[in-house]
Amino acid sequence: xxxxxxxxxxxxxxxxxxxxxxxxxxxxxxxxxxxxxxxxxxxxxxxxxxxxxxxxxxxxxxxxxxxxxxxxxxxxxxxxxxxxxxxxxxxxxxxxxxxxxxxxxxxxxxxxxxxxxxxxxxxxxxxxxxxxxxxxxxxxxxxxxxxxxxxxxxxxxxxxxxxxxxxxxxxxxxxxxxxxxxxxxxxxxxxxxxxxxxxxxxxxxxxxxxxxxxxxxxxxxxxxxxxxxxxxxxxxxxxxxxxxxxxxxxxxxxxxxxxxxxxxxxxxxxxxxxxxxxxxxxxxxxxxxxxxxxxxxxxxxxxxxxxxxxxxxxxxxxxxxxxxxxxxxxxxxxxxxxxxxxxxxxxxxxxxxxxxxxxxxxxxxxxxxxxxxxxxxxxxxxxxxxxxxxxxxxxxxxxxxxxxxxxxxxxxxxxxxxxxxxxxxxxxxxxxxxxxxxxxxxxxxxxxxxxxxxxxxxxxxxxxxxxxxxxxxx
Amino acid sequence: xxxxxxxxxxxxxxxxxxxxxxxxxxxxxxxxxxxxxxxxxxxxxxxxxxxxxxxxxxxxxxxxxxxxxxxxxxxxxxxxxxxxxxxxxxxxxxxxxxxxxxxxxxxxxxxxxxxxxxxxxxxxxxxxxxxxxxxxxxxxxxxxxxxxxxxxxxxxxxxxxxxxxxxxxxxxxxxxxxxxxxxxxxxxxxxxxxxxxxxxxxxxxxxxxxxxxxxxxxxxxxxxxxxxxxxxxxxxxxxxxxxxxxxxxxxxxxxxxxx
Numbered sequence: 001x002x003x004x005x006x007x008x009x010x011x012x013x014x015x016x017x018x019x020x021x022x023x024x025x026x027x028x029x030x031x032x033x034x035x036x037x038x039x040x041x042x043x044x045x046x047x048x049x050x051x052x053x054x055x056x057x058x059x060x061x062x063x064x065x066x067x068x069x070x071x072x073x074x075x076x077x078x079x080x081x082x083x084x085x086x087x088x089x090x091x092x093x094x095x096x097x098x099x100x101x102x103x104x105x106x107x108x109x110x111x112x113x114x115x116x117x118x119x120x121x122x123x124x125x126x127x128x129x130x131x132x133x134x135x136x137x138x139x140x141x142x143x144x145x146x147x148x149x150x151x152x153x154x155x156x157x158x159x160x161x162x163x164x165x166x167x168x169x170x171x172x173x174x175x176x177x178x179x180x181x182x183x184x185x186x187x188x189x190x191x192x193x194x195x196x197x198x199x200x201x202x203x204x205x206x207x208x209x210x211x212x213x214x215x216x217x218x219x220x221x222x223x224x225x226x227x228x229x230x231x232x233x234x235x236x237x238x239x240x241x242x243x244x245x246x247x248x249x250x251x252x253x254x255x256x257x258x259x260x261x262x263x264x265x266x267x268x269x270x271x272x273x274x275x276x277x278x279x280x281x282x283x284x285x286x287x288x289x290x291x292x293x294x295x296x297x298x299x300x301x302x303x304x305x306x307x308x309x310x311x312x313x314x315x316x317x318x319x320x321x322x323x324x325x326x327x328x329x330x331x332x333x334x335x336x337x338x339x340x341x342x343x344x345x346x347x348x349x350x351x352x353x354x355x356x357x358x359x360x361x362x363x364x365x366x367x368x369x370x371x372x373x374x375x376x377x378x379x380x381x382x383x384x385x386x387x388x389x390x391x392x393x394x395x396x397x398x399x400x401x402x403x404x405x406x407x408x409x410x411x412x413x414x415x416x417x418x419x420x421x422x423x424x425x426x427x428x429x430x431x432x433x434x435x436x437x438x439x440x441x442x443x444x445x446x447x448x449x450x451x452x453x454x455x456x457x458x459x460x461x462x463x464x465x466x467x468x469x470x471x472x473x474x
Numbered sequence: 475x476x477x478x479x480x481x482x483x484x485x486x487x488x489x490x491x492x493x494x495x496x497x498x499x500x501x502x503x504x505x506x507x508x509x510x511x512x513x514x515x516x517x518x519x520x521x522x523x524x525x526x527x528x529x530x531x532x533x534x535x536x537x538x539x540x541x542x543x544x545x546x547x548x549x550x551x552x553x554x555x556x557x558x559x560x561x562x563x564x565x566x567x568x569x570x571x572x573x574x575x576x577x578x579x580x581x582x583x584x585x586x587x588x589x590x591x592x593x594x595x596x597x598x599x600x601x602x603x604x605x606x607x608x609x610x611x612x613x614x615x616x617x618x619x620x621x622x623x624x625x626x627x628x629x630x631x632x633x634x635x636x637x638x639x640x641x642x643x644x645x646x647x648x649x650x651x652x653x654x655x656x657x658x659x660x661x662x663x664x665x666x667x668x669x670x671x672x673x674x675x676x677x678x679x680x681x682x683x684x685x686x687x688x689x690x691x692x693x694x695x696x697x698x699x700x701x702x703x704x705x706x707x708x709x710x711x712x713x714x715x716x717x718x719x720x721x722x723x724x725x726x727x728x729x730x731x732x733x
Contacts (some may be wrong), residue, residue, distance in 0.1 A: 369621065392528055393529050410524050425488075439724040452697065464517075
């Protein structure tokens with residue numbers, strides 16, 4: 001599985017916060033995503049109903065996951081494809097490698113896939129002397145730079161166009177060094193020209209899946225560049241690597257979810273390309289792969305079924321939660337330290353990595369609720385993050401100082417008379433200390449607060465003591 | 475209701491400790507609207523610090539205490555969307571497996587309101603007897619906005635005040651970075667969030683910032699003042715109750731807006 005640095009979240013975040021280029025890139029993208037989603041939602045009268053329906057479809061499917069997966073497997077086989085079950089990321093890597101070896105593959109063309117990130121497929125391919133070529137523009141850019149995606153649908157959102165230009169000039173050295181490369185269209189044209197040649201060089205094409213359809217044994221991907229189509233149609237072998245919760249019962253269900261997916265993700269009514277693949281090339285088909293393989297990855301997901309985290313398996317990976325998350329927008333996706341950033345990652349990562357490894361993530365939220373407000377399948381993300389905090393607390397994983405402070409506070413909160421006595425004294429001391437200016441710039445035991453902001457001084461006596469002495473509003 | 479509604483004030487810990495004036499403003503607003511207001515003595519905090527830290531056992535103990543202390547009143551009102559949201563939305567969830575307490579929690583939930591929505595939605599107040607001279611901007615606290623749907627109510631009551639001009643704050647619905655214990659557990663991230671917020675507040679050119687939750691207000695006031703910004707910060711209840719002559723949050727008596 002991909003190596004995680006989520007334990008270092010605080011340090012990662014501090015580093016990213018100091019990165020002014022990142023800040024410029026995030027500031028530029030933020031309004032675009034949130035405004036577009038709001039307009040798309042408003043323009044579709046049944047949008048809220050579709051969210052309910054999508055939630056219900058996913059709930060029903062997860063409740064009957066074994067049934068639909070087996071039905072799907074049967075349909076894939078009927079259409080001439082192969083289905084492989086991968087319990088772990090390592091299983092998935094081994095299956096991919098085996099298929100690649102069977103056709104003596106030198107290169108694999110890849111459509112964008114977060115499951116491929118989760119399983120660290122590129123690293124495995126490179127180790128085995130097989131070239132992995134990312135064909136999604138954002139993925140291509142970060143592959144050139146040796147980086148990981150910082151967002152699940154916009155992998156290079158952390159970069160400015162100046163940085164992209166820099167990478168292209170450094171890597172595409174066969175092109176005229178004096179060429180003009182400042183505007184996004186020129187960057188896009190250059191990437192397209194280079195990638196077009198590579199499509200014909202690979203023996204294997206790999207994609208993820210936005211949806212798997214049990215009724216037909218189809219996999220569906222949505223893209224805006226058409227790169228997924230070329231990746232899967234031209235090579236001899238097409239491998240679909242997807243996690244098991246991507247399954248839906250029917251094409252009709254898939255259509256319902258597609259209506260909320262793009263609107264939530266980019267604010268588009270539909271992605272530019274919606275590609276449905278069913279089995280290998282049939283006799284008489286003008287094109288298509290000779291072999292069609294589906295690898296169904298579990299990697300910890302079935303362990304979430306039947307737990308308080310089951311609702312997380314509804315996620316359709318639109319990225320709306322991170323687009324609207326003020327924490328993500330402050331620190332960027334790399335700070336999270338593993339494959340899935342933002343609120344969905346803060347719930348999913350502890351499930352897949354363990355709460356002892358990823359415990360920071362569900363804590364680093366203000367519970368502002370914007371993620372839940374925009375989630376197309378209505379996952380109660382703050383509630384699920386709180387569930388992780390409860391598990392941490394029960395396992396005594398929260399820091400000692402926090403536990404002691406909280407225990408002391410809880411004791412007083414449960415004893416009103418003592419509470420009023422103790423807080424009454426504290427507030428009078430603080431009020432006296434802050435009397436001259438009305439605020440304090442430095443308070444012992446409150447450094448986390450006063451490092452960055454003043455602490456407003458209390459007015460003096462507490463409300464309850466003043467009320468008890470008979471004071472009333474004038 | 476023919477008799478005056480009997481209202482219990484849940485003053486909230488931050489108002490109780492840091493800004494009692496907001497408590498008195500709340501009492502005044504409700505008395506002016508014909509309510510009898512009482513302050514049950516056995517109140518401390520709604521339990522959110524424990525709840526959001528994963529300490530469910532202490533949260534339940536505190537919630538039971540609040541439920542018992544506030545039984546029998548027609549309404550329970552808090553000058554905070556966050557604390558009212560805790561009682562209204564989260565208390566019932568705490569007792570999912572305890573039917574007796576669940577019923578009591580549901581009962582309290584149904585009687586509880588955030589102050590401004592209580593005035594506007596329950597008491598149907600459209601006008602308050604207050605004066606204000608100046609331009610204000612308004613930040614929507616997350617819990618009030620998203621858990622309780624408080625958005626139009628404060629704006630309607632504020633814009634009805636003679637002399638008060640409301641200038642909308644861009645990204646008013648984006649979190650200020652307070653988040654309870656979040657602001658001290660992740661100070662660097664919280665700082666970025668409140669810095670963004672402070673910049674947007676200053677850009678509006680408003681002289682006064684208003685909101686309905688003391689936590690957010692102390693966070694934003696503390697940042698604005700650390701930056702030397704020329705903005706006064708008040709709880710919306712102070713303005714609605716005509717108490718804008720008291721020193722603003724984080725100001726000493728006699729402090730004015732620096733010019």
